[in-house]
Amino acid sequence: MTVSEKQQEQQSNLHTRLWAIANDLRGNMEANEFKNYILGLIFYRYLSEKVEGRAESLLAEDNISYIEAWENDEYREALQEELLSQIGYFIEPKYLFSSLKKAIEEGNFDIEMLQGAVNDITESTIGQESQEDFDHLFDDMDLTSTKLGRDVKSRSKLIAKVMGNIAEIPFSHEDTEIDVLGDAYEFLISQFAANAGKKAGEFYTPQQVSKILAKLVTVGKKDLKNVYDPACGSGSLLLRVAKEAKVRKFYGQELTSTTYNLARMNMLLHDVSYQNFDIRNDDTLEHPRHIELRFDAIVANPPYSANWSADDKFLDDERFSAYGKLAPKSKADYAFIQHMIYQLDDKGTMAVVLPHGVLFRGASEGIIRKYLIEKNYLDTVIGLPSNIFFGTSIPTVILVFKKCRENSENVxxxxxxxxxxxxxxxxxxxxxxxxKILLTYAERKVVDKYSYVATLKEIEQNDYNLNIPRYVDTSEEEEPIDVKKVKAEVEKLDEEIKGIDSQLELLLRQLGI
Structure with a gap:
């Protein structure tokens, strides 16, 4: 069995188990709600096992267990200090996932024990450098919800069943060829997105699109000082960039609190230290939280044609002032572009997915588009197929921007x-x-009916309209029509119709009609 086949088999087995877990909750709540419990418990198990593994390493030379060491004041204080320094939090032995699993097996589990465990994680970070990264992290896993059961006993029974199933997932194994935690997370997010309607696309970008964006911003680069996503959703785009190059620090901002929590979980699930990511919860356009920074790489799939205030005060904001116009209130697409251009480092690359309208809409958007082209910021326009995003069938486009371009005379x-x-x-x-997309981008070549390198003069002649069919001709020549042949076929059909009419008239006379 090849590695690829083994990966597919292990992923299939994992996905089957995850849906079996989901079925325990499916009758009680909607998909977007049970997802929060599954991911929250997977995340809790991950944090718990990380503490156990780190504690075991710290105590290796002392020949003492974590439980035993915790009973000793001197050991406990030293362990707390080391765990906070290394991973940003700690969990008391009695609150470890393994301890609660044992309580379940012995029939002594109570859901309030789990509540104590997640509280313990958050409380351990208070006053520490990691506090903001763990604050309110488990808020979406409401263990007091009546949807889990009407009383503590029924809620405890249901959660115990889910935890028992999660305990069976092989998070680490010598024969494992997949990122079990990451894959579980991505699978549940994708399944939720597939069933949750339009808004799901705001925090989940299909993996192949993520791959394109990540590769576009890392061409010729293997070490990035930082990467930024101003509408980071679950953080999947940021993490995808790390598969293409070493990323020293991740930055992101997300408006929705629930999704903001998912992004922080995702960072920690993928073993990104709390010291190496800075995810903020706020409106990026109205209240940017990283405005003083410049980024080596920027990737984004912002909400399409979202509303924003477009307040006149932004005409004095350095992000927008040079353009002389603001994006319309009902379409913030160019506001996101302007924001990202402002934060892009001079040698950085930015790739963003947006609706096709940004290529040709006029008024203020046309003025902003003209400015970006004349400043030589726009590098590439890539038209994607329709219906590749969850919850929307519209075709989308990837725009690549650079401030200092090698190909400054064309797009x-x-x-x-x-x-x-x-x-x-x-x-x-x-x-x-x-x-094919990436090779064409790298070689910057003209391919019949697929790609074209347009000069800035050509774009100017098209009134700065970037609609792709203006530059890439995909039309097929129609076969020449043989008029004589068509005429003969029509005449033949006329004769056949006359014959049929005659036969019909004869039948009608015979019937006396």
């Missing part, structure tokens, strides 16, 4: 809208589709 257009595999719910970008 690359790629029409990848016809290269996909049709799926049941969504269309899918295949590996070969992704590779």
């Amino acid at each position: 690359l257009f790629i029409d990848a809208s016809s290269n996909f595999e049709k799926g049941k719910n969504q269309n899918l970008l295949r590996d070969e589709d992704v590779e």
Whole structure:
């Protein structure tokens, strides 16, 4: 069995188990709610096992267990100090996942024990450097909710069953070829997104699109000082960049509190130290939290055509003032672009997914687009297939921006809208589709009916309209029509119709009609 086949088999087994766990909760609540409990408990187990593993390492030379060491004041104080320094939190032995699992097996488990455990994690960070990264992290896992059961006993029984199933997931194994934690997280997010309607797309970007964005911003780079996403959702785009290059620090901002919690969980689930990420919960356009920083790489899939205040005060904001115009209140797409351009380092690369309207809409958006093109910031326009995002069927486009471009006299257009595999719910970008996009981008070449390198003069002649069909001709020549042949066929049909009419008239006379 190849590594790829083993990965697929292990992923399939994991996904089957995750849905079995979901079924324990499915009758009690909606998908978006039971997801919070499953992910919260997986995350709690992960944090717990990380504490156990780190404590075991710290106590290796002392030949003493974590439980025994905790009973000793001197050991306990030293352990707390080391754990807070190394991983940013600690969990008392009695609150470890393994301890609660033992209580379940012995019939002594109570849901309030789990509540104590998650409280213990948060409280351990108070006053520490890691406090903000753990604050309110488990808020979406409401263990007092009547949806889990009407009383403590019924809630305890249900959660105990879920925890028992989660305990069976092989988080680490010598034969494991997948990132079990990461895959579990991504699977549940994707399944939730597939069933949760339009808003799900705000925090989940399909993996193939994430891959394209990540590769675009890391071309020729293996070490990034930082990466930023101003609408980071679950943080999956930020983490995808780390698969392409070493990222020293991750920055993101997310408006929705629940999704903000998911992003912080996701960072820690992927073993990103609390010291190496800075995710904030606020409105990026109205209240940017990293405005003083400049970034090596920026990736984003912001909410499409979202509303924003477009207040006149922003005409004096350095992010927007040079353009002379603000994006309209009902379409914040260019406001996000302007914000990201402002925070992009001179040698950085930015890739953002947006609706096709940004290519051709006029008024203030047309003025902003013209400014970006004339400043030589726009590098590449990539048209994607329709219906590849959860909850929306509209076609989208990737825009690549750089402040200091090697190809300052032209813009690359790629029409990848016809290269996909049709799926049941969504269309899918295949590996070969992704590779074709990336190869064309890297080589910056003209491919018949697929890509075109347009000069800035050509774009100016098109009134700065970037609609891809203006530059990439995908039309097919119609076959020439043989008029004589068509005329002969029509005449033949006329004769056949006359014959049929005659036969019909004869039948009608015979019937006396």
